Amino acid sequence: MPRTVRMPVLIWDRQYLREQKKPEPSDILLATPVEDFDLPDDGKVIDGPVTPRVAVLDFDTDTGKLRPGARFIPQGRGKTVSCFDIEVPETDDEQVLMKAFESDSFIQVNLFATVMKTIRFFESTDALGRPVTWAFDSQQLLVVPRAGLLANAFYERESGSLQFFYCPSSVGHMIYTALSPDIIVHETAHAILDGIAPDLYHAARTQSIALHEAIADLAAIVLTLLNEKIIFSLRYISSGKLNIKAALSKVAEEFGSEIRRDVGADCLRVLRNRRKLDSSSVDLADPYEVSEVLSGAMYQVFMHYANGNGSEHPSTSQDILKSGGKFARLIFRGLDYLPPGEVSLADFARAVIAADMAFHGCKRIEQQWLASELVARKVVEQENDLEADSDFVGRRLNGVRCHEIFESDAVAERFAEDYRELLRIPAQADFKVQQRRKRIRVKRRSKNQESEKDLIFRVTWDAEEEHDLGARFASRWAYTAGTTLVLDWKSRRVLSILTANRGRSQYADRNRTLNNWMKRGLLLTSKEAVGVDGQTRNDAIIAKKAGKAMRVSGSARVLCS
Amino acid sequence: MNRLVVRAYNVGFGEAILVTVPDKSNKTGKETIRHILFDVGNLAVGAGSGYRVFEPVVKDILKRIGRKSVDLYIMTHEHYDHVTGLYDAHKRYGLGVNLDYAWLTASSATGYYARHPAARRRRDLIDAHYRGVVRYLATTKEKQAKALKHLMKNNDPKRTRTRVQFLKSAGGASKHTTYVHAAKRLKRKIHHSFEEARLTVLAPEEDTACYPLGLMPLPLMMGSDSITGGRNKPYESAVPKPPNGVDPKAFARLLQRRKRGLATDILAIDKAANNTSIVLMLEWRGWRLLFTGDAEEASWIMMERQKRALKPVHFLKVSHHGSINGTPDDSILESILPINPTDSRERTALVSTCPGTHFGDIPHGQTLKRLAQRGVTVRSTTEVSRGKAVEISFEA
Numbered sequence: 001m002p003r004t005v006r007m008p009v010l011i012w013d014r015q016y017l018r019e020q021k022k023p024e025p026s027d028i029l030l031a032t033p034v035e036d037f038d039l040p041d042d043g044k045v046i047d048g049p050v051t052p053r054v055a056v057l058d059f060d061t062d063t064g065k066l067r068p069g070a071r072f073i074p075q076g077r078g079k080t081v082s083c084f085d086i087e088v089p090e091t092d093d094e095q096v097l098m099k100a101f102e103s104d105s106f107i108q109v110n111l112f113a114t115v116m117k118t119i120r121f122f123e124s125t126d127a128l129g130r131p132v133t134w135a136f137d138s139q140q141l142l143v144v145p146r147a148g149l150l151a152n153a154f155y156e157r158e159s160g161s162l163q164f165f166y167c168p169s170s171v172g173h174m175i176y177t178a179l180s181p182d183i184i185v186h187e188t189a190h191a192i193l194d195g196i197a198p199d200l201y202h203a204a205r206t207q208s209i210a211l212h213e214a215i216a217d218l219a220a221i222v223l224t225l226l227n228e229k230i231i232f233s234l235r236y237i238s239s240g241k242l243n244i245k246a247a248l249s250k251v252a253e254e255f256g257s258e259i260r261r262d263v264g265a266d267c268l269r270v271l272r273n274r275r276k277l278d279s280s281s282v283d284l285a286d287p288y289e290v291s292e293v294l295s296g297a298m299y300q301v302f303m304h305y306a307n308g309n310g311s312e313h314p315s316t317s318q319d320i321l322k323s324g325g326k327f328a329r330l331i332f333r334g335l336d337y338l339p340p341g342e343v344s345l346a347d348f349a350r351a352v353i354a355a356d357m358a359f360h361g362c363k364r365i366e367q368q369w370l371a372s373e374l375v376a377r378k379v380v381e382q383e384n385d386l387e388a389d390s391d392f393v394g395r396r397l398n399g400v401r402c403h404e405i406f407e408s409d410a411v412a413e414r415f416a417e418d419y420r421e422l423l424r425i426p427a428q429a430d431f432k433v434q435q436r437r438k439r440i441r442v443k444r445r446s447k448n449q450e451s452e453k454d455l456i457f458r459v460t461w462d463a464e465e466e467h468d469l470g471a472r473f474a475s476r477w478a479y480t481a482g483t484t485l486v487l488d489w490k491s492r493r494v495l496s497i498l499t500a501n502r503g504r505s506q507y508a509d510r511n512r513t514l515n516n517w518m519k520r521g522l523l524l525t526s527k528e529a530v531g532v533d534g535q536t537r538n539d540a541i542i543a544k545k546a547g548k549a550m551r552v553s554g555s556a557r558v559l560c561s
Numbered sequence: 562m563n564r565l566v567v568r569a570y571n572v573g574f575g576e577a578i579l580v581t582v583p584d585k586s587n588k589t590g591k592e593t594i595r596h597i598l599f600d601v602g603n604l605a606v607g608a609g610s611g612y613r614v615f616e617p618v619v620k621d622i623l624k625r626i627g628r629k630s631v632d633l634y635i636m637t638h639e640h641y642d643h644v645t646g647l648y649d650a651h652k653r654y655g656l657g658v659n660l661d662y663a664w665l666t667a668s669s670a671t672g673y674y675a676r677h678p679a680a681r682r683r684r685d686l687i688d689a690h691y692r693g694v695v696r697y698l699a700t701t702k703e704k705q706a707k708a709l710k711h712l713m714k715n716n717d718p719k720r721t722r723t724r725v726q727f728l729k730s731a732g733g734a735s736k737h738t739t740y741v742h743a744a745k746r747l748k749r750k751i752h753h754s755f756e757e758a759r760l761t762v763l764a765p766e767e768d769t770a771c772y773p774l775g776l777m778p779l780p781l782m783m784g785s786d787s788i789t790g791g792r793n794k795p796y797e798s799a800v801p802k803p804p805n806g807v808d809p810k811a812f813a814r815l816l817q818r819r820k821r822g823l824a825t826d827i828l829a830i831d832k833a834a835n836n837t838s839i840v841l842m843l844e845w846r847g848w849r850l851l852f853t854g855d856a857e858e859a860s861w862i863m864m865e866r867q868k869r870a871l872k873p874v875h876f877l878k879v880s881h882h883g884s885i886n887g888t889p890d891d892s893i894l895e896s897i898l899p900i901n902p903t904d905s906r907e908r909t910a911l912v913s914t915c916p917g918t919h920f921g922d923i924p925h926g927q928t929l930k931r932l933a934q935r936g937v938t939v940r941s942t943t944e945v946s947r948g949k950a951v952e953i954s955f956e957a
């Protein structure tokens with residue numbers, strides 16, 4: 001038996017504890033919103049919890065001290081399961097459960113376990129099929145469960161951390177964002193996506209930032225859809241009356257219903273929506289609203305999976321679970337196929353379709369679902385716009401050695417120079433080859449599984465365009481563009497080649513975004529961004545000098561406020 | 562008298578503006594000289610005796626109004642640098658100014674937060690954060706930037722409350738106090754005495770929760786103690802050490818980053834109050850004058866969004882002492898100071914400011930340049946010595 005660390009995790013929002021019909025006493029186990037999460041024990045888990053990859057730092061913001069971390073209890077002789085010193089009572093008494101969930105050790109362990117669960121999902125062959133890496137200069141993601149009094153939670157690259165705040169609810173209890181499974185998964189997904197597509201953090205486009213938000217929301221929903229206990233329990237508790245697919249499309253119920261109480265909302269966001277990429281439907285400069293266009297379109301694809309025809313009739317729990325799995329694979333396998341630079345919602349859809357083609361070697365109905373959904377939502381004008389250059393079934397890059405490109409920067413740069421045209425690097429442009437990635441591609445064919453390796457090769461270069469933002473700023477603005485090439489490691493077949501779209505719509509998005517930030521006082525030059533303490537302000541989006549042009553830095557901070 | 566006169570006093574870092582308006586009766590045609598007084602206050606940056614300037618300023622105001630009452634007093638918003646002058650002049654020098662009508666920003670009304678729960682939550686959050694920063698600054702041994710201290714003083718609710726309370730009653734001298742916002746219908750004889758001159762309030766919105774708060778703190782002292790203002794637990798001024806297994810560099814970077822949020826927090830709190838500023842359009846015999854208090858970007862955006870009457874003006878009181886965040890972007894600026902003026906009358910922008918403070922680039926050079934580039938004459942209270950006034954006239 002492999003050695004594991006067993007930890008309790010909250011699997012659904014505490015709001016359900018307050019709202020749903022109470023189960024019979026014999027069904028307590030089913031109704032308690034906690035399950036065990038087993039993390040393979042590599043012998044590196046210690047009190048905190050702290051591991052080389054994730055460390056929980058529970059500051060007491062009233063005193064400035066660190067609270068003691070949860071105590072790790074290694075497995076006894078002859079046993080294989082370790083745990084933390086923590087107890088979750090088996091009861092349906094709301095008050096008792098609430099108290100237990102708000103204990104220091106539960107908050108710390110639940111947060112750590114949910115972060116690890118999210119990381120492990122992304123590393124699985126259902127998603128990236130490779131280890132997750134961070135965009136910041138440390139191997140360890142710092143996680144602060146009670147960062148202070150504020151209705152917020154965020155990932156911040158500058159401090160390499162996830163920070164979860166808390167706020168009093170209107171009825172008196174404290175809402176801890178670190179106790180919301182959706183919020184934890186969402187913020188962890190931001191950190192993971194930053195490692196996958198670091199250029200989004202400094203993008204000058206609303207759509208690029210919206211993509212961050214949409215992926216994070218989708219991750220929260222997918223981890224719910226993949227959870228057997230949630231799906232079976234929801235159906236049971238609601239006696240089959242609940243429209244489960246509608247309920248599952250809600251993100252962060254407890255927190256959302258509190259901070260959006262004035263508008264009568266019962267959650268932070270609903271993925272089951274009809275938002276379009278059109279100014280009559282969303283504020284095109286608001287990344288949250290724009291994100292709902294993509295997450296809404298993707299959720300509709302899940303509805304197709306669950307129903308076959310998108311009808312409202314309830315599916316069985318098994319249908320929902322199976323659909324969740326297919327949905328997860330469709331979305332998250334595409335992430336590594338995403339081109340570098342300032343990508344759009346349509347670029348992401350192209351990556352999803354390209355990855356699906358690569359994994360299955362053919363066009364599939366879900367690609368059609370996604371394409372027609374995105375046309376209906378005005379993300380693209382026609383379905384053909386989403387066709388990726390992945391139809392290279394017969395083509396091989398002869399003479400290319402994937403392992404050499406993977407291992408050697410010099411070989412990788414030579415490869416980029418030799419294949420400049422294929423990689424769409426503009427003539428004369430200086431380019432930068434990014435760290436190569438190797439991923440496992442698992443094909444499921446009936447009962448057998450075949451696994452193959454992909455080389456993911458990304459190259460970036462600077463592009464410039466003109467935006468008149470007045471005398472404070474330069475008229476030329478630099479941004480990152482690039483191409484992602486995916487090669488089958490063994491055959492050297494081109495599985496996908498995607499370059500961020502560079503049409504008029506991209507220019508319009510950037511122009512709108514820059515003007516909006518300037519108008520709101522968020523976009524500042526480096527000099528203007530110096531705060532009253534003489535340090536650069538945390539809340540500013542900085543227009544940095546890049547030669548004669550300017551370049552946006554830290555724009556993802558708009559998702560922090 | 563056939564001219565409207567704006568007198569802006571050099572009070573240091575603050576604001577005091579007296580507007581003298583010849584106001585004809587619609588019925589009799591008889592002209593009455595009326596006065597509008599804005600704010601009066603300063604931050605007393607540096608000297609510690611900044612109140613002294615209020616003696617000559619208030620004496621001059623009393624002289625100009627002929628020792629009668631000010632027809633309309635306007636407290637634009639609850640910031641120390643805008644509210645302290647009349648209080649200090651009264652307490653320290655026995656100089657009382659009688660006010661016929663007083664307009665105070667809506668959110669300063671007693672019971673305002675009971676009527677506006679979203680604004681209440683926002684206020685609680687602001688107060689909690691302010692208290693948290695106070696606790697941190699009181700216990701840390703680190704040297705703090707002077708600008709941060711001044712900003713703390715300007716946003717100190719206790720210190721400001723006494724002054725605002727004084728203005729609410731205007732030393733017991735105001736006949737009518739009204740808490741105004743953009744949607745409030747303001748009527749003659751009930752809310753003011755002007756007949757010929759037209760007064761329109763463009764901001765703030767009644768429910769201040771509509772303005773984004775923009776708090777993005779990474780605070781050290783924002784725990785549950787800050788909700789109650791309690792000092793239940795002593796703050797540990799020693800920097801915590803990284804626990805076993807935690808990357809020390811990453812840990813230090815996190816602490817550093819959280820500390821930096823302190824200044825960002827205070828700035829957000831400052832913005833929140835600025836955006837409650839009363840923005841007033843005064844129209845008189847073809848002239849349009851716009852008085853803006855310290856309104857920042859979010860207030861301008863809201864005025865534009867709510868389709869408030871942002872018309873071309875001949876006079877703009879440059880908002881927020883000429884800070885970068887007080888003047889709107891070109892798209893909004895074009896509606897009040899178009900590059901091609903709508904008539905041939907001269908246009909003036911006035912900034913009440915105090916360069917050389919710890920706040921850095923105030924007034925913001927580029928902002929004043931942007932105004933000048935629109936063919937506007939830019940005037941400043943710094944043209945005259947402390948206690949004196951810049952005078953701008955508008956002939957009928």
